[in-house]
Amino acid sequence: MKYISTRGQSPALSFEDAMLAGLASDGGLYVPEKIPQFSKEEIASWASLSYQELAFKVMSPFVDGEVPDDELRELIQKTYSTFRHDAIAPLVQTAHNEFILELFHGPTLAFKDFALQFLGNLLDYVLKKKDQRVVIMGATSGDTGSAAIEGCRHSDNVDIFILHPHNRVSEVQRRQMTTVLQKNVFNLALEGNFDDCQNMVKSSFGDQSFLPPDRQLVAVNSINWVRIMAQIVYYFYAGLALDAPHRAVSFSVPTGNFGDIFAGYLAKKMGLPIDRLVIATNANDILHRCISNNDHSLETLVQSLSPSMDIMVSSNFERMLFDLYDQDGGAINNLMLNFKTTGKLILSDLALTKARAVFTSYRLDDKTMTQVMTHFWEATGYLLDPHTAIGVEAARKTLYRQDIPVVCLSTAHPAKFPESIRKAGFSNEPELPRYMADLFDRKESYSVQPNNIEVVQQFIADNIR
Numbered sequence: 001m002k003y004i005s006t007r008g009q010s011p012a013l014s015f016e017d018a019m020l021a022g023l024a025s026d027g028g029l030y031v032p033e034k035i036p037q038f039s040k041e042e043i044a045s046w047a048s049l050s051y052q053e054l055a056f057k058v059m060s061p062f063v064d065g066e067v068p069d070d071e072l073r074e075l076i077q078k079t080y081s082t083f084r085h086d087a088i089a090p091l092v093q094t095a096h097n098e099f100i101l102e103l104f105h106g107p108t109l110a111f112k113d114f115a116l117q118f119l120g121n122l123l124d125y126v127l128k129k130k131d132q133r134v135v136i137m138g139a140t141s142g143d144t145g146s147a148a149i150e151g152c153r154h155s156d157n158v159d160i161f162i163l164h165p166h167n168r169v170s171e172v173q174r175r176q177m178t179t180v181l182q183k184n185v186f187n188l189a190l191e192g193n194f195d196d197c198q199n200m201v202k203s204s205f206g207d208q209s210f211l212p213p214d215r216q217l218v219a220v221n222s223i224n225w226v227r228i229m230a231q232i233v234y235y236f237y238a239g240l241a242l243d244a245p246h247r248a249v250s251f252s253v254p255t256g257n258f259g260d261i262f263a264g265y266l267a268k269k270m271g272l273p274i275d276r277l278v279i280a281t282n283a284n285d286i287l288h289r290c291i292s293n294n295d296h297s298l299e300t301l302v303q304s305l306s307p308s309m310d311i312m313v314s315s316n317f318e319r320m321l322f323d324l325y326d327q328d329g330g331a332i333n334n335l336m337l338n339f340k341t342t343g344k345l346i347l348s349d350l351a352l353t354k355a356r357a358v359f360t361s362y363r364l365d366d367k368t369m370t371q372v373m374t375h376f377w378e379a380t381g382y383l384l385d386p387h388t389a390i391g392v393e394a395a396r397k398t399l400y401r402q403d404i405p406v407v408c409l410s411t412a413h414p415a416k417f418p419e420s421i422r423k424a425g426f427s428n429e430p431e432l433p434r435y436m437a438d439l440f441d442r443k444e445s446y447s448v449q450p451n452n453i454e455v456v457q458q459f460i461a462d463n464i465r
C-alpha cells in the first residue's frame with residue numbers, strides 16, 4: 001500500500017515512512033492511495049471477534065505486510081492490554097436506540113489512547129528495527145499530549161516535546177502530562193492558544209533545520225496516518241455489536257481536529273453500513289458552518305467548557321476534501337493556499353452535496369451543553385463528560401430515524417474535566433479511577449515558553465539527548 005499526499009506534489013511513501021513523515025513536504029497530509037473494502041459477508045464473519053482480533057482485521061490491509069502479521073498482532077495485544085475494561089470499547093445503552101461508546105478506558109482516560117498507545121508501540125518497534133532516533137514534537141489541546149507521552153515514555157529512541165496552551169488545559173490534563181518525569185519527556189506551556197501551538201508545530205515540520213542532522217520530527221497529532229487508522233477499528237466494533245452489517249448504524253462524534261470522525265467516514269467507505277455521521281461542535285463551529293452553510297471561514301477562537309474541541313482549523317478536514325474532490329491534489333492545493341491567504345474555504349457544489357450525503361452537523365454552546373449534562377444525569381444517572389454531552393445532544397437534535405441505532409462516541413472520562421463539571425453546577429465531582437487517585441500529589445515538571453518559534457526551537461535543540 002502506497003501513501004500519497006493530499007496536495008499531490010510529494011512522492012508516495014510506504015506505510016512506515018508515512019508514519020515517520022508526519023506532514024508531506026508539499027504541506028499536505030498522507031492518505032492511503034486506495035481505501036481497502038470488505039464485503040458484507042466478511043464483516044459479518046467478524047461478529048464474535050475480540051477487540052484485538054478485530055483491530056488486526058481492520059488495520060492489516062493498510063499495513064500491508066510491512067510489519068509481519070505476527071508482530072502486528074503482538075503490538076495490538078500489547079497496546080490494548082493497558083486498557084482497564086475487558087471489552088476495550090464497551091457500549092452502554094442510554095435510551096431507545098441510543099448508545100454511548102465508552103472510549104475512555106485507556107491509561108489517560110480519553111479516546112486518544114486507542115491510537116496513541118498503538119502509535120507509541122509501533123514507533124518503538126520500527127525505530128529499533130531501523131536503529132534510528134527521532135524527535136516527537138506535538139501540540140495538544142489537552143488529551144493528545146498525555147496519551148502521546150504515555151505511549152512514548154518508555155521508548156529509548158524518542159525524545160518527546162509537547163506544547164500545550166498555558167492555563168488552557170484542565171488541571172487533570174496538565175498533570176497527566178507534567179507528572180511524567182522521564183528524561184525523554186518535555187512539556188512546554190506555550191503563552192498562546194491551541195492554534196498557536198499547532199501552527200508552531202506545523203512550521204517546525206516545514207523547516208527542521210533547528211535539529212541536529214541525524215534527527216527528524218515525527219508527528220503524534222492526527223496528521224499522523226496511524227492515528228486515523230487505529231480509530232477506524234472501534235466503529236466496526238460498535239457496529240458489529242449492534243448487528244451491522246445486517247442493519248445500518250449512525251454515529252455522533254464530538255469533533256475538533258476531524259480525526260475521529262474521519263475514521264468513521266473511512267469505516268463507511270470500507271463497507272460498514274453507516275447511515276449518518278454527526279459532526280458535533282462547540283462554539284468553535286467552523287465545521288458546522290461549513291456543512292450547513294458552506295461557510296468555512298476563520299473566526300476568533302473561543303475558550304469553552306469542552307477544551308479539547310477548542311480548535312479553529314481542523315487539520316484532517318483536508319483528508320476528507322481530498323476524497324470529496326476525487327483525489328485531485330491540485331484542487332486541494334489551491335483550496336488550501338486560498339484558505340491560507342483569505343481565511344475562507346468554499347466547497348464546490350458537488351463536494352458539498354457529497355459531504356451532506358454522509359454528514360449532519362450541529363453546534364452547542366456551553367450553556368446548552370451544561371443543561372444537557374444536567375438533564376442526562378437526572379434522567380439516566382449517567383454523567384457525561386462535556387465533549388460527550390455535545391455529541392449526545394447533536395444526535396438527539398438531528399437524527400430522526402427511530403429504527404437506526406445511534407452510537408455517541410464518549411471521547412473522555414468526566415473526571416478529566418472537573419472544572420467544567422463544577423461550572424455545570426454539579427457539586428459531586430467525578431472521581432478519578434483508583435489507579436490515578438494520587439495524581440494531585442505527584443511532582444510536576446514543565447517549562448513556560450513565549451509564543452515565539454525561535455525560542456521554542458532552541459529549547460528543543462538544547463534538550464535533545
Ligand SMILES: *Cc1c(COP(=O)(O)O)cnc(C)c1O
Binds near residue numbers: 112254261387
Ligand atoms: C481530541 C478530542 C476530541 C476531538 O477529536 P478530533 O479527532 O480532534 O476531532 C473530542 N473530545 C475529546 C475529549 C478529545 O480529547
